[in-house]
Amino acid sequence: DQQVKQNSPSLSVQEGRISILNCDYTNSMFDYFLWYKKYPAEGPTFLISISSIKDKNEDGRFTVFLNKSAKHLSLHIVPSQPGDSAVYFCAAATITGAGSYQLTFGKGTKLSVIP
Amino acid sequence: NAGVTQTPKFRILKIGQSMTLQCAQDMNHNYMYWYRQDPGMGLKLIYYSVGAGITDKGEVPNGYNVSRSTTEYFPLRLELAAPSQTSVYFCASRGAHRLDGGDEQFFGPGTRLTVL
Numbered sequence: 366d367q368q369v370k371q372n373s374p375s376l377s378v379q380e381g382r383i384s385i386l387n388c389d390y391t392n393s394m395f396d397y398f399l400w401y402k403k404y405p406a407e408g409p410t411f412l413i414s415i416s417s418i419k420d421k422n423e424d425g426r427f428t429v430f431l432n433k434s435a436k437h438l439s440l441h442i443v444p445s446q447p448g449d450s451a452v453y454f455c456a457a458a459t460i461t462g463a464g465s466y467q468l469t470f471g472k473g474t475k476l477s478v479i480p
Numbered sequence: 481n482a483g484v485t486q487t488p489k490f491r492i493l494k495i496g497q498s499m500t501l502q503c504a505q506d507m508n509h510n511y512m513y514w515y516r517q518d519p520g521m522g523l524k525l526i527y528y529s530v531g532a533g534i535t536d537k538g539e540v541p542n543g544y545n546v547s548r549s550t551t552e553y554f555p556l557r558l559e560l561a562a563p564s565q566t567s568v569y570f571c572a573s574r575g576a577h578r579l580d581g582g583d584e585q586f587f588g589p590g591t592r593l594t595v596l
Contacts, residue, residue, distance in 0.1 A: 369522070399584070408484070408570050408587030409523070454522060458583075465511050465530045465574075467538065468585065470522030 368392045369457050371471035380480050384442040388455030388471055391436065395457040396466070400429060400440050403452045403473070412453075413440070445478045452476070482506050486571050486588035493561040493595045501556040501591050503571030511574040512554040513585060514538075514546065516567040523570060529554055561595045568592050 370389045378384045388398070397416045401409035415422040415429045415438070422429050428441045442449055455471040487502045505512065510531045515523040525538030529548040543565055545557040554573075558565060569592075572585040 374520075406589070408572070408589050410587070411584030414583070456522075461536075465528055465536075466583070467525055467528070468523075470524070472520060472522045 367471075369455055369469050369471040371455055371474050373474050374472070375475040375477070377477045377479060378445045380447060380478055381444045384440075384445045384449065384476055384478070386440040386442075386453050386455075386474050386476065388438045388440075389436060390438075390457050392457070392459075392469075393433075393436065394459060395469075396460050397458050398429070398431065398438050399456045399458065399468070400427075401454045401456060401470075402449075403454060409454060442476075445476075447478050447480050450476055450478045484571055484573055484586050484588035486569075486591050488591060489589070490592045491594070493558075493593065495561060495563065495595060497561050498557070498559050499561070499593075501558070501569055501571075501593075503554045503556070503588060504552050505554075505571075505573040505586070506552065507573060507575065507586065508551060509573035509575050509586075510551065511585075512548065513572040513574075514544070514554070514556045515570045515572065516540065516565075517570065517590075518567050526556065526569075558593075563595050566593060566595045 399414040400412040403409040431438045452473045454473045456468045458466045460466045484505045513528045514526040517523045527546040529535045568590045571588045574585045
């Protein structure tokens with residue numbers, strides 16, 4: 366049972382246009398959500414996050430939207446650049462009693478930005 | 481600044497062999513994590529640690545052991561390798577929790593393990 370779902374395995378977008386990556390979740394107890402980017406043969410790198418009490422967070426070309434009623438979040442990249450081509454993972458965090466938190470990852474969406 | 485380092489990068493094991501995956505971080509982070517990523521799947525948490533001497537199980541701990549004697553190092557031990565443990569293993573670390581929830585985990589480059 367996947368608690369975090371990324372239903373699109375891949376997405377192709379023209380350079381300069383908007384990329385929209387989607388993520389759905391089933392557990393309403395998640396505390397916040399994060400997006401990570403991963404290039405081949407490298408570890409994931411943090412991109413942007415959003416608290417469960419907010420509906421939008423923006424950082425430069427990247428904006429994450431959270432719709433709690435629909436249990437859905439999306440990552441918008443505007444404008445898309447060839448260097449954005451990577452696998453994007455949606456992750457949801459729950460805080461444990463020890464003060465740490467556990468991340469639950471989706472399967473990822475491979476974004477290809479075409480020059 | 482090295483960040484999170486992992487060794488080895490690649491390894492092939494025979495069924496029943498043992499090995500230790502090494503992980504080190506130089507950011508003085510208390511929290512460290514081990515994940516595995518199977519082909520076409522997301523990362524799954526194996527074990528985590530909230531500080532030296534304190535570890536706990538994640539989602540998929542069976543077949544693995546960890547120890548955390550210092551802040552810097554968090555090795556992952558496979559005692560009896562099985563083909564089901566063929567995967568890419570990532571180590572990560574994190575600093576103190578931030579109130580805005582913008583915490584990020586810093587990942588190492590991964591170890592690609594094949595068990596034959």
